[in-house]
Amino acid sequence: MNASPLSPLRIVLVRPRFPENIGMTARACANMGVDRIILVAPERWDIGKARLLATPLAEKLLEGIQIAATLAEALADAALVVGATARTGGWRREMLGPEQAAHTLALTCVEGEAAALVFGSEDRGLANEEIELCHQLVCIPTAPGAASLNLAQAVLIMLYECRKASGERQLPEGSRPKSRRANQAEQERLFQNVKELLLRIDFVHDDNPEYFLMPMRRFLGRTGLRLHEYDMLMGVCRQLRTMLGKMQQQ
Numbered sequence: 001m002n003a004s005p006l007s008p009l010r011i012v013l014v015r016p017r018f019p020e021n022i023g024m025t026a027r028a029c030a031n032m033g034v035d036r037i038i039l040v041a042p043e044r045w046d047i048g049k050a051r052l053l054a055t056p057l058a059e060k061l062l063e064g065i066q067i068a069a070t071l072a073e074a075l076a077d078a079a080l081v082v083g084a085t086a087r088t089g090g091w092r093r094e095m096l097g098p099e100q101a102a103h104t105l106a107l108t109c110v111e112g113e114a115a116a117l118v119f120g121s122e123d124r125g126l127a128n129e130e131i132e133l134c135h136q137l138v139c140i141p142t143a144p145g146a147a148s149l150n151l152a153q154a155v156l157i158m159l160y161e162c163r164k165a166s167g168e169r170q171l172p173e174g175s176r177p178k179s180r181r182a183n184q185a186e187q188e189r190l191f192q193n194v195k196e197l198l199l200r201i202d203f204v205h206d207d208n209p210e211y212f213l214m215p216m217r218r219f220l221g222r223t224g225l226r227l228h229e230y231d232m233l234m235g236v237c238r239q240l241r242t243m244l245g246k247m248q249q250q
Contacts, residue, residue: 004033005166008109011155012074014040014130015121022065023050024152026058032159038066038074043121071118071130072188079113079181080105081221083126083134084154086147094137094218101138102161108224109166113181117158122151132210133184135221182230190230191217193237200244 011029016022016039029037039045050062068074075081082101096104108115118134120126131137140149140157149157182190195213198204204212225233 004035005106006033006109006159006162007035008113009034009105009115009117009162010036010038010078011159012038012040012071012116012118013042013151014071014118014126015043015124016151017043017122018151019044019046019049020053021122021151023053023058023062024150025155026050026054026061026065028152028156028159029061030055030058031156032163034159035061036064036066037061038068038116040068040071040074042067071133072185075116075118075133076183076185077114078116078184080108080115080136080224081118081134081184082116082136082138083118083120083131084138084140084158085120085126085131086139086142086149087125088139095139096136098138098140098158098161099165101136102158102165104136105162106165108181109162111181114183116184117155117162119151119154132214132217133188135184135187136218179226179228182225182227186227186230187220187225190225190233190237191220193234197237197240197244 011025011034013022013025022037022039022042022045026037029035045067047062047065051059054062066074082096082105085095088095105115105117118126118130120130126134138158140154142149191213194216195204195209198213199206199209223229
């Protein structure tokens with residue numbers, strides 16, 4: 001499984017409720033060549049119940065499952081985070097279709113960068129504060145009035161699209177970028193620095209800055225920010241902070 005083009009991709013399940021769904025998710029991952037699953041604060045985790053719906057190959061995935069206390073912890077080293085949601089509007093704007101999201105994820109994996117595909121709990125999905133941590137959002141189209149998919153079915157649909165896209169997104173020899181992508185933790189650090197500066201210059205107000213800066217967060221997620229670019233922008237933030245401090249002292 002290590003030779004799979006989707007090896008850099010991990011499936012992240014946030015507050016999953018049923019071990020059986022985790023077992024079926026592991027089966028889908030094994031089918032499509034994904035070898036890492038992370039559970040964030042699972043409500044009940046019983047590997048015995050999960051095994052009942054997993055194939056022998058998927059059992060290896062179940063045994064290697066990681067447990068994270070928070071979504072931020074699970075995503076810290078991911079260069080690209082795509083969250084799946086059935087709800088639209090409000091915080092859930094600029095949705096991608098499965099094929100679009102899969103091409104973005106596949107390109108990240110082809111470059112050897114870690115990518116994460118995030119799914120919420122079976123009954124509530126992803127909360128707004130979890131949506132904030134996603135660089136892009138994907139919505140699987142369904143018949144009107146029937147938007148709710150089984151968790152493992154949603155995972156399988158997305159991984160099938162990623163599997164197809166990974167065969168199409170091959171880098172020419174010698175074209176691999178010299179600098180790795182900034183991971184989720186670094187992108188979040190940069191965003192918080194930018195938010196602080198924009199609040200200080202009164203570009204945004206402190207009543208609900210996260211909501212009004214969501215387009216900027218999505219923009220940063222789409223850029224495929226490289227480490228040297230991240231370092232440059234963090235340097236700009238430091239310099240601006242210094243200048244603002246001097247202006248306030250005058």
